[in-house]
Amino acid sequence: MTYDAILIVSFGGPEGREDVIPFLENVLRGKNVPRERMLQVAEHYYHFGGKSPINDQNRALIAALDRELKAHGRVLTPDERFGLKILRSMHRAERPA
Secondary structure, X not given: OOOOOOOOOOOOOOEOHHHHHHHHHHHHOOOOOOXXXXXXXXXXXXXXXXXXXXXXXXXXXXXXXXXXXXXXXXXXXXXXXXXXXXXXXXXXXXXXX
């Protein structure tokens, strides 16, 4: 089996203390979550300095993948146009002609 693409998708998270509340407000927009609960969740992020651990974990994953691909003569081409457009493109490429 051969592959033409690798897609890494992450929900992401805040990068610093000042990002926590705007991030949570965006995530919770339209949801019936009490502000007190949002502030409790914010405390979890503040425990990590306001930064979501998943961000660095994903950067490490991408760096390791890049090294591995280069070792096999391949190039990782980051594309930050995340979303449905990429998934549709990959799906169309999978369809037989």
